[in-house]
Structure formats: structure tokens, C-alpha cells
Amino acid sequence: MFQATIRIRRYNPEQEEQAPYYDQFMVDVKKNMTVLDALFVIVEEHDPTLSFRCACRLGMCGTCGMMINGRGRLACRTKIEHLGTETVVAPLRHMPVIKDLAVDMDPFFKSWQKIMPYFVPKEERNDFAIILPSSGRREIIDENQDCITCGLCYQSCDVITMRGEDYIGPAALSRAYNLIADERDGAREERLNLVSGDDGAFGCHVFGGCVEVCPKGIKPMVTIQKLKEKQIRRFLGLKW
Numbered sequence: 615m616f617q618a619t620i621r622i623r624r625y626n627p628e629q630e631e632q633a634p635y636y637d638q639f640m641v642d643v644k645k646n647m648t649v650l651d652a653l654f655v656i657v658e659e660h661d662p663t664l665s666f667r668c669a670c671r672l673g674m675c676g677t678c679g680m681m682i683n684g685r686g687r688l689a690c691r692t693k694i695e696h697l698g699t700e701t702v703v704a705p706l707r708h709m710p711v712i713k714d715l716a717v718d719m720d721p722f723f724k725s726w727q728k729i730m731p732y733f734v735p736k737e738e739r740n741d742f743a744i745i746l747p748s749s750g751r752r753e754i755i756d757e758n759q760d761c762i763t764c765g766l767c768y769q770s771c772d773v774i775t776m777r778g779e780d781y782i783g784p785a786a787l788s789r790a791y792n793l794i795a796d797e798r799d800g801a802r803e804e805r806l807n808l809v810s811g812d813d814g815a816f817g818c819h820v821f822g823g824c825v826e827v828c829p830k831g832i833k834p835m836v837t838i839q840k841l842k843e844k845q846i847r848r849f850l851g852l853k854w
């Protein structure tokens with residue numbers, strides 16, 4: 615279809631003498647070819663040492679997040695024909711590089727640990743705690759349920775750029791909201807305490823980078839404002 619230049623940031627922390635640099639490859643782009651497809655072509659035809667991470671190739675596992683032309687995207691869902699004849703690929707921000715495009719996602723998942731990301735049953739029971747479709751409770755959390763923990767919102771968050779791992783970050787705060795909004799959860803009070811500080815919901819500056827990049831159309835910034843509302847309502851003694 616056309617030829618594209620793919621520029622890739624290369625770096626191997628184990629080779630300290632070699633500073634990060636950009637490598638350039640020419641790839642024959644076919645219709646519907648994704649950036650991930652192009653990376654495989656480069657590995658097969660040009661440089662087998664190129665490192666990146668992927669699994670499902672369907673936009674479901676969240677492992678192929680990277681910076682593509684300056685914006686966080688899933689490589690397997692980004693078609694080169696939409697990017698033009700030059701594509702620049704770099705690893706996600708805010709996470710240490712393991713090698714080339716593969717990053718260590720520890721900072722992202724550590725932020726999840728801060729919010730107790732698991733359901734705590736209010737009462738011991740042997741059957742399922744069902745949410746009736748007619749209750750309207752499911753719709754409250756529906757929009758956040760599709761998170762694939764790709765880390766794109768985390769890497770786009772300017773509060774994390776400014777404050778580093780001190781701030782919990784968009785994905786974990788969204789997850790916290792879903793649990794706090796679930797009336798079956800027995801740790802709502804404790805969890806709201808965990809996310810109500812300046813390192814949580816009130817640290818959000820409403821920049822909106824997270825909303826822009828989420829491949830699932832989730833709006834963490836909006837959800838974070840709902841967390842602030844819950845904390846204010848609790849402070850005023852209102853139902854939250």
C-alpha cells in the first residue's frame with residue numbers, strides 16, 4: 615500500500631554505556647496493518663533483538679501499550695494508515711524501561727495495592743450477592759468495568775508527571791470508586807479513607823489526559839470527581 619518509516623526508541627538499561635537512541639526501519643504497510651504488526655515485521659526481517667510486550671492482539675489484555683506519535687495507545691489497535699508515513703514509537707512514560715518498548719509496570723500495580731482493589735463481602739454467605747438488573751445499581755459502575763489495566767491513563771496523567779508515585783493515579787481511583795459504589799462491599803468506609811487524601815481523589819487536577827487515551831472509553835477523571843463528591847457528602851453527614 616505504501617512505505618512507512620518506523621522510528622523506535624531503543625534502550626537497554628543493562629548496557630549502561632549505551633544511552634537511549636532512536637532506530638529507524640522502513641516497512642511495507644499493508645491495509646489494516648497495525649503498529650504491533652509492524653513491530654513483528656521488524657523483528658522478523660530487520661532486528662530480532664527488538665523488545666516489546668503483547669499477548670492477545672485484540673485490544674483485550676492491555677499489554678501492548680506504548681507511546682505512538684507522542685500519545686499513549688495500544689499498538690494492536692493502532693493502524694499505521696491512520697498515522698501517515700512516519701511513526702515514532704517509544705515506551706510508556708512513568709515506568710522504568712526493561713528494554714526498548716517493554717516497561718516494568720510495578721509503579722502502576724503498586725498504586726492499585728494502595729486502594730485495596732478487591733471486594734470485601736459485607737456478610738458471610740454461601741450464595742452469590744446478586745445485583746438485580748432493575749435496581750439501577752449496576753449502571754453506576756458499568757462504565758468503569760471494562761478497564762484492561764493497560765496503564766495508558768497512568769502514563770498520561772500529568773499529576774504523576776509532577777508528583778511521581780506519590781499520587782494513586784486514574785485507573786486505581788476508578789477501581790476504588792466501583793468498590794465504594796457497591797453497596798455489597800463491606801470496606802467502603804475504609805476504602806474511601808484510603809482515596810480521599812491529596813494523594814488520591816483530591817490530588818486530581820482535572821487535566822483529562824486519562825480520558826483522552828483510554829482505549830475502552832472509560833473516563834477516570836469524571837469518576838474521580840464522583841469520589842470527591844462522596845467524600846464531601848460523608849463529611850456533611852449526607853448519604854453517600
Ligand code: FES
Nearest residue numbers: 671673676678690
Ligand atoms: S496485545 Fe492485548 S491489548 Fe494489545
